Amino acid sequence: MITDPKPRAQAQYWSLPGLLEGARRCGAMVPGTMVFAAAYGTLAAQKGLTFSEAVLMSALVYGGASQLVAMEVWTNPQTLATVLSLAVVTAVVNARFILMGATLRPWFGGLPQWQAYSALNGTVDATWLIAVRYRAEGGSDCSVFVGAALTLWIVWVGSAIPGYLLGAFISDPKRFGFDLMLPIFFAAMFVPLWRGARRAIGWVVAGGVALVVSYVVPGWWFIVIGALTGAVIGAFIDDE
Amino acid sequence: MMNEPLAQGTVIAILAMALATFIARISGYWLMGHIPVTRRMRRGLEILPGAIMAATVVPIVAKVGVAALCAVIVAMISMTLRRNEFVAVGFALVTAALVRAYGF
Numbered sequence: 418m419i420t421d422p423k424p425r426a427q428a429q430y431w432s433l434p435g436l437l438e439g440a441r442r443c444g445a446m447v448p449g450t451m452v453f454a455a456a457y458g459t460l461a462a463q464k465g466l467t468f469s470e471a472v473l474m475s476a477l478v479y480g481g482a483s484q485l486v487a488m489e490v491w492t493n494p495q496t497l498a499t500v501l502s503l504a505v506v507t508a509v510v511n512a513r514f515i516l517m518g519a520t521l522r523p524w525f526g527g528l529p530q531w532q533a534y535s536a537l538n539g540t541v542d543a544t545w546l547i548a549v550r551y552r553a554e555g556g557s558d559c560s561v562f563v564g565a566a567l568t569l570w571i572v573w574v575g576s577a578i579p580g581y582l583l584g585a586f587i588s589d590p591k592r593f594g595f596d597l598m599l600p601i602f603f604a605a606m607f608v609p610l611w612r613g614a615r616r617a618i619g620w621v622v623a624g625g626v627a628l629v630v631s632y633v634v635p636g637w638w639f640i641v642i643g644a645l646t647g648a649v650i651g652a653f654i655d656d657e
Numbered sequence: 658m659m660n661e662p663l664a665q666g667t668v669i670a671i672l673a674m675a676l677a678t679f680i681a682r683i684s685g686y687w688l689m690g691h692i693p694v695t696r697r698m699r700r701g702l703e704i705l706p707g708a709i710m711a712a713t714v715v716p717i718v719a720k721v722g723v724a725a726l727c728a729v730i731v732a733m734i735s736m737t738l739r740r741n742e743f744v745a746v747g748f749a750l751v752t753a754a755l756v757r758a759y760g761f
Binding site for chain 1 (some may be wrong): 659660661662663666668670671672673674675676677678679680681682683684685686687688689693694697698699700701702703704705706707708709710712713714715716717718719720721724728729730732735736737740741742743745746749750751752753754756757
């Protein structure tokens with residue numbers, strides 16, 4: 418299916434110029450990441466996280482969609498039950514990283530384990546896309562992936578700060594529509610995912626099931642149940 | 658015990674999220690070294706990101722109402738015409754503020 422013009426005979430390696438090359442390849446992703454991070458910061462402020470807690474979450478989790486969803490379902494104070502819920506929601510939202518990690522196996526497979534597993538912590542949608550493109554060009558320098566990951570991590574953590582300060586100063590977020598950041602951003606990011614009506618069946622199912630569940634089951638379970646139902650049904654429908 | 662407030666609950670919650678994300682990031686890579694991923698599983702995982710978005714947006718729009726619906730539609734139209742998140746989010750926020758200013 419994929420034509421491979423350049424052979425990948427070269428073994429994977431690390432290099433300093435690779436880090437810069439990775440950073441350079443982030444360019445197009447930076448504006449979107451900044452908006453996303455600012456949206457997260459705004460929500461975090463509204464949900465009562467302290468400044469350092471908001472930054473800590475960005476630094477440790479480094480997963481935009483999961484952090485926005487977490488803010489949506491965030492409760493205060495946290496109990497063992499809500500902590501477990503958050504872990505489950507995060508795992509479901511970030512389940513796509515499982516597939517992305519799987520695709521990185523042929524590239525990182527020859528590295529010492531600690532290096533491969535460390536590098537995998539830089540997996541986000543953007544860095545994964547960069548990795549796929551770079552590999553398709555025949556590249557083998559793992560530093561490109563790490564350079565991209567570090568660059569976007571800095572942008573991600575740093576851009577949450579103005580968002581947080583903005584959110585903390587806005588007493589009535591509804592007036593400016595900031596409480597709608599999550600649905601707005603998800604709706605916007607949904608558009609590039611469009612690959613024809615057949616694949617959309619799973620998404621329609623996800624939205625429909627989530628809507629019903631949101632009226633029946635209290636809390637945020639509608640995201641998990643809706644998304645998993647849509648993905649499972651979509652997986653089977655596509656198989657026809 | 659499940660419903661008692663935790664001391665340092667926020668930090669514990671953040672660590673739990675970080676752990677869940679870490680496991681997601683390494684498990685697919687690990688798995689590929691051990692079992693083959695079926696085609697069907699791969700399809701389901703491909704659909705999952707969009708499914709998460711739909712499952713999040715639809716109930717929120719239904720709950721919030723007209724302002725959210727207009728904002729979401731404007732964001733999607735903007736992204737269809739021009740692939741720019743800044744522009745799309747900006748238009749959508751202005752839309753939501755305008756709709757609310759007129760009392761919806």
